[in-house]
Amino acid sequence: MIPVILSGGSGTRLWPLSREAFPKQFLSLVGEGSMLQATWRRVGPLATHAPIVVAGEEHRFMVAEQLREAGCTDATILLEPVARNTAPAIAVAALEAMRSGEDPLLLVLPSDHVIQNEEAFRAAVREAAPAAQSGALVTFGIVPAGPETGYGYIKAAGGAGVRSVECFVEKPDLATAQGYVASGEFFWNSGMFLLLASRYLAELERQQPAMLAACRHAIDQARREVDFVRLDHSAFAASPSDSIDYAVMEKTAHAAVLPIDVGWSDVGSWAALWQIAEQDGAGNAHHGDVLAQDCRNTLAWGDSRLLALLGLDDVVVVDTADAVLVAHRDRVQDVKGIVAELKRGE
Numbered sequence: 310m311i312p313v314i315l316s317g318g319s320g321t322r323l324w325p326l327s328r329e330a331f332p333k334q335f336l337s338l339v340g341e342g343s344m345l346q347a348t349w350r351r352v353g354p355l356a357t358h359a360p361i362v363v364a365g366e367e368h369r370f371m372v373a374e375q376l377r378e379a380g381c382t383d384a385t386i387l388l389e390p391v392a393r394n395t396a397p398a399i400a401v402a403a404l405e406a407m408r409s410g411e412d413p414l415l416l417v418l419p420s421d422h423v424i425q426n427e428e429a430f431r432a433a434v435r436e437a438a439p440a441a442q443s444g445a446l447v448t449f450g451i452v453p454a455g456p457e458t459g460y461g462y463i464k465a466a467g468g469a470g471v472r473s474v475e476c477f478v479e480k481p482d483l484a485t486a487q488g489y490v491a492s493g494e495f496f497w498n499s500g501m502f503l504l505l506a507s508r509y510l511a512e513l514e515r516q517q518p519a520m521l522a523a524c525r526h527a528i529d530q531a532r533r534e535v536d537f538v539r540l541d542h543s544a545f546a547a548s549p550s551d552s553i554d555y556a557v558m559e560k561t562a563h564a565a566v567l568p569i570d571v572g573w574s575d576v577g578s579w580a581a582l583w584q585i586a587e588q589d590g591a592g593n594a595h596h597g598d599v600l601a602q603d604c605r606n607t608l609a610w611g612d613s614r615l616l617a618l619l620g621l622d623d624v625v626v627v628d629t630a631d632a633v634l635v636a637h638r639d640r641v642q643d644v645k646g647i648v649a650e651l652k653r654g655e
């Protein structure tokens with residue numbers, strides 16, 4: 310089994326801590342090390358081969374250094390000259406994995422998720438392996454905590470263990486998501502997949518032939534250096550841009566899902582981080598040097614100086630060297646609006 314770690318996102322929702330030059334996967338948010346390092350450590354015991362990490366050209370040194378620091382010295386780091394979303398990123402990883410003539414199982418993982426029960430997660434991957442080996446594109450389902458519109462929704466056939474998928478709907482609108490959650494029949498897509506490299510490529514051949522051709526060309530013409538494999542620029546740029554969810558999972562007849570309960574979070578907002586962070590008796594979560602009096606349900610995050618909070622409820626304070634965020638906990642989803650506004654002013 311080859312871990313394929315996707316490290317191309319440019320998380321804006323944890324601004325001002327995450328930036329374009331320093332996205333979420335490189336941050337240390339919970340536990341030890343960065344999210345990228347935690348991703349690798351979590352699946353190390355499952356890996357039979359070195360991982361393939363797919364990342365943007367501009368982040369290459371950070372990826373290489375963080376992997377080395379985590380004890381992973383043999384990763385193949387595929388560099389994308391431009392971002393084309395996850396379907397092409399997984400395609401080049403699958404093509405790379407098959408260069409040896411083997412057809413390995415790929416465990417496709419976002420680099421910016423938290424999993425609190427790692428042992429249970431590894432057990433789930435082992436449970437999913439036989440179905441994936443027989444040709445299913447297996448994803449891992451999460452019981453929805455609410456009608457979030459940023460997720461894929463999966464309706465599974467009845468039964469236990471790995472089940473076939475009746476429908477997969479990526480990022481539905483709010484009313485649809487509310488209906489799905491109320492029905493009790495849907496899972497969230499965790500964004501992690503277990504599939505045979507050849508099955509994924511066969512699926513692309515059928516659904517996305519232009520994407521597959523561009524990715525093939527980008528790997529065939531790649532520049533192979535000591536530390537990095539640089540995809541051919543013009544070939545990769547010619548690929549359509551799409552996510553695996555829209556490009557493959559919504560359309561395939563071979564999707565399967567294994568529901569998991571492993572303390573999963575994609576830390577999609579400061580509120581999500583507050584939820585999984587250690588809290589005091591009044592629901593306050595603090596990172597760094599923080600003094601809070603008469604506060605409830607606050608998140609205070611700083612590194613360099615004392616943060617003092619007094620008499621606040623439901624407030625998020627994030628202090629960095631050049632920007633401070635102060636927001637109501639219910640409004641942190643809109644941080645991306647602030648980032649957009651800042652970009653317009655650039």
Ligand code: GDD
Pocket residue numbers: 315316317318319334363364365389392393394395398418419420421459460461462479480497498499500501554575
């Ligand atoms: N290499 C590479 N290149 N990685 C990428 C790219 C890219 O162009 N775009 C995104 N990624 C990485 C991100 O860093 C992240 O780790 C992962 O792929 C998923 O991308 P997101 O952009 O975070 O996707 P999403 O959160 O909108 O949706 C996905 O995840 C949800 C769960 O968190 C989907 O799979 C949803 O269905 C799912 O519910």
Ligand code: MG
Pocket residue numbers: 419575
């Ligand atoms: Mg995500």
